[in-house]
Amino acid sequence: METPLTKNMRADKSPVALSDYMSTGGYAAVTKTIGKSSPAEVLQVVKDSNLRGRGGAGFPAGMKWSFVPMNEDDPGHKYLVANADEMEPGTFKDRLIMEQDPHQLIEGMILAAYTIQADVGYIFIRAEYHYAIRELKKAISACHDKGFLGKNILDSGYNLDIHVHVSAGRYICGEETALLNSLEGKRAHPRAKPPFPQVSGLWGRPTIVNNVESLACVSHIVNNGADWFKSLGIGEDSGTKLFGISGRVKKPGTWELPMGTPIRELVEVHAGGMQDGYKLRGFLPGGASTDFLTEAHLDLPMDYDVIMKAGSRMGTGQMIILDDKTCPVAMVENVVSFFARESCGFCTPCREGLPWVEKVLHAIEVGEGVPEDLQILERQGRFIGAVGNTHCALAPGAIEPLTSALKYFREDFEQHIRDKKCSYQ
Amino acid sequence: MSAVKNDMINVLSQQEIDAIEAEIEHLPDRKSAAIDALKIVQKYRGWVSDDSLRATAKLLEMSDEELDGIATFYSLIYRHPVGEKVVMYCDSVSCWIMGGNKVRDRLKEKLQIEPGQTTEDGKYTLLPVTCLGDCDHAPAMMVGDDLHHDLTPESLDKIFEEDA
Numbered sequence: 001m002e003t004p005l006t007k008n009m010r011a012d013k014s015p016v017a018l019s020d021y022m023s024t025g026g027y028a029a030v031t032k033t034i035g036k037s038s039p040a041e042v043l044q045v046v047k048d049s050n051l052r053g054r055g056g057a058g059f060p061a062g063m064k065w066s067f068v069p070m071n072e073d074d075p076g077h078k079y080l081v082a083n084a085d086e087m088e089p090g091t092f093k094d095r096l097i098m099e100q101d102p103h104q105l106i107e108g109m110i111l112a113a114y115t116i117q118a119d120v121g122y123i124f125i126r127a128e129y130h131y132a133i134r135e136l137k138k139a140i141s142a143c144h145d146k147g148f149l150g151k152n153i154l155d156s157g158y159n160l161d162i163h164v165h166v167s168a169g170r171y172i173c174g175e176e177t178a179l180l181n182s183l184e185g186k187r188a189h190p191r192a193k194p195p196f197p198q199v200s201g202l203w204g205r206p207t208i209v210n211n212v213e214s215l216a217c218v219s220h221i222v223n224n225g226a227d228w229f230k231s232l233g234i235g236e237d238s239g240t241k242l243f244g245i246s247g248r249v250k251k252p253g254t255w256e257l258p259m260g261t262p263i264r265e266l267v268e269v270h271a272g273g274m275q276d277g278y279k280l281r282g283f284l285p286g287g288a289s290t291d292f293l294t295e296a297h298l299d300l301p302m303d304y305d306v307i308m309k310a311g312s313r314m315g316t317g318q319m320i321i322l323d324d325k326t327c328p329v330a331m332v333e334n335v336v337s338f339f340a341r342e343s344c345g346f347c348t349p350c351r352e353g354l355p356w357v358e359k360v361l362h363a364i365e366v367g368e369g370v371p372e373d374l375q376i377l378e379r380q381g382r383f384i385g386a387v388g389n390t391h392c393a394l395a396p397g398a399i400e401p402l403t404s405a406l407k408y409f410r411e412d413f414e415q416h417i418r419d420k421k422c423s424y425q
Numbered sequence: 426m427s428a429v430k431n432d433m434i435n436v437l438s439q440q441e442i443d444a445i446e447a448e449i450e451h452l453p454d455r456k457s458a459a460i461d462a463l464k465i466v467q468k469y470r471g472w473v474s475d476d477s478l479r480a481t482a483k484l485l486e487m488s489d490e491e492l493d494g495i496a497t498f499y500s501l502i503y504r505h506p507v508g509e510k511v512v513m514y515c516d517s518v519s520c521w522i523m524g525g526n527k528v529r530d531r532l533k534e535k536l537q538i539e540p541g542q543t544t545e546d547g548k549y550t551l552l553p554v555t556c557l558g559d560c561d562h563a564p565a566m567m568v569g570d571d572l573h574h575d576l577t578p579e580s581l582d583k584i585f586e587e588d589a
């Protein structure tokens with residue numbers, strides 16, 4: 001089994017330096033591409049590879065890049081942004097790439113930027129990732145010394161600078177248009193779309209935002225071809241993926257595995273199964289903003305469309321497990337209170353609705369719930385969750401664990417209300 | 426906020442002004458440096474006071490209110506004094522499942538403060554933080570720039586002993 005994203009990573013987790021990265025084929029894709037292939041050729045390979053965004057939505061990367069206007073007479077800037085905000089609860093994968101093999105991200109960024117002919121790149125990274133910030137800055141400076149970044153890269157006439165932008169906090173900065181506002185020094189409110197960033201993004205200029213893991217795939221695709229990348233997946237989707245599991249399993253962690261790996265294999269083999277004395281009751285398949293699935297879904301493959309059909313989303317591909325000794329009502333309360341806190345406050349259903357739902361859930365959890373509360377939760381779920389009622393996807397994502405918990409763990413809610421207490425404590 | 430005096434910028438040190446001007450240099454306009462400027466001020470002073478906020482706004486040629494709107498939006502810009510180190514415990518779902526509340530309660534007890542407060546000796550400020558991306562070692566927290574994980578109420582004692 002091939003593991004392109006993690007093949008260089010070391011047991012002691014020390015970062016791969018430029019020389020080591022290059023000795024295993026690093027920057028070969030840049031060397032053979034910049035000034036030698038046309039941007040259109042690179043775009044075609046990435047399109048053919050069917051690389052889908054690893055940041056949560058699964059949008060095809062090549063298609064996104066193809067929306068960038070390629071007008072050679074336009075002298076203005078274009079931007080490529082790596083989204084390294086990684087704040088989705090339960091998600092711990094981009095950090096791995098940036099801390100242990102930062103050049104993979106830089107190389108992917110150079111190739112992506114070249115494809116859209118961007119001259120400036122930003123890595124928008126959360127402030128808590130001190131170690132990754134240091135390694136990325138080192139990697140960028142090493143690339144300048146080698147001529148992979150800066151003016152006239154490898155004598156091609158192509159120029160690119162990459163800056164590390166350290167965020168000032170708030171989960172909403174990960175939403176790509178909020179991120180752009182934050183990069184512009186403003187409050188991180190999401191923007192109305194259209195116009196899409198591809199056409200009018202940072203300071204009104206064409207901008208592509210991609211997740212760190214998506215960008216890390218690009219050099220491998222350019223080196224080995226679209227068919228190779230497709231063949232890595234064992235289901236419908238292409239490539240490998242950094243899947244992860246947290247919760248009461250024996251060996252929580254993140255592993256690079258083929259796209260389409262069955263959920264059961266993730267839980268039982270890679271995570272070593274549940275800890276002794278704990279049983280699996282359900283799981284959020286791709287971070288805190290995805291719907292619960294249950295034991296009945298364990299044999300599904302982790303593919304975007306399959307998980308979608310099952311009523312959830314693959315999201316970041318990083319699962320959070322609900323065990324039989326953890327109260328589902330309290331777990332949903334934790335998730336909703338997180339999103340209520342992180343709401344940017346721009347639109348009413350999110351700003352007012354989420355705190356209301358949080359209060360109702362809290363009342364149920366502490367034994368003060370009444371039967372009508374379930375109808376309030378359902379109604380609010382439909383209202384807050386409806387696409388189009390809010391300005392961005394935070395609110396619908398926030399409510400997905402609740403609506404699915406009401407479906408799968410309804411008896412728990414009812415029992416709390418009937419017995420006027422939480423029986424898990 | 427009261428009107429800005431002309432000499433207001435003098436509240437900022439030359440070092441701060443130089444660092445902020447250096448950020449502005451590679452941006453399309455002065456305002457775009459707002460967050461960077463607030464971070465620079467905070468780096469030198471630990472937090473952003475009303476006076477330094479007004480001075481920074483003036484330097485960036487924007488209104489105090491607009492800059493304060495930005496400052497108060499971001500969780501890592503402090504508009505109140507904080508301790509020498511900020512203790513940020515993760516309160517997101519993976520840590521919560523793995524006993525994060527017990528860690529939080531022990532922290533409150535140890536530091537004798539509630540989240541949002543600073544210890545009397547000015548050493549620590551306690552704040553919750555969004556998932557630290559360390560979920561396979563939950564519960565996790567940061568003390569200053571250092572990440573600590575696989576926390577138990579007991580392991581906290583050792584961490585603070587070593588930090589003292």
Ligand SMILES: Cc1cc2nc3c(=O)[nH]c(=O)nc-3n(C[C@H](O)[C@H](O)[C@H](O)COP(=O)(O)O)c2cc1C
Pocket residue numbers: 052053054055056057058059061083084085086087088171172173174175176177209210211212214215392393394
């Ligand atoms: C509230 C919210 C938070 C998000 N946070 C992140 C994040 O931290 N990292 C990320 O890569 N994408 C995040 N996204 C998704 C981005 O908006 C965007 O879709 C993604 O960065 C695009 O990259 P990709 O196509 O390579 O996946 C978030 C979306 C929403 C609605």
Ligand code: SF4
Pocket residue numbers: 172189190342343344345346347348350351390391392393394395396
């Ligand atoms: S849904 Fe929430 S986070 Fe998104 S724009 Fe509206 S208030 Fe802000």
